[in-house]
Amino acid sequence: MRAVGVIAEYNPFHNGHAYQLKKARELSGANYCIAAISGDFVQRGGPAVFDKYTRTAMALESGADLVVELPPIFASSSAEDFASCGVALLDALGVVSHLCFGSESGNLEELHLWLIFLQKNQKNTSRYFANI
Structure with a gap:
């Protein structure tokens, strides 16, 4: 079994995110796609455009097989803490073999x-x- 992990905010979830989920699975050859996302508050400490349940449903409908929530203390922290927590959370699941992320x-x-x-x-x- 191969699983690819994606760390994101999905604030708001859009077609580019759906494309990323599709390509993450495709390029990694993964059987499963797991997204670690922020909850109701996002990286800059503000409220998310849509609540975490709506964004989770959007991710699941667009190709994620499982969505886990980053703890609020890390989801609203620095980019380094956000990413570190996301990687640690996905690693703790014990099934993620690949990571997919965007870059500038x-x-x-x-x-x-x-x-x-x-x-x-x-x-x-x-x-x-x-x-x-």
């Missing part, structure tokens, strides 16, 4: 270069971000 550029080569940079400079970047 869509450039995998650039993303890989940043990964290498962060790995090589983890000590310095951690110290820097701790002081922000």
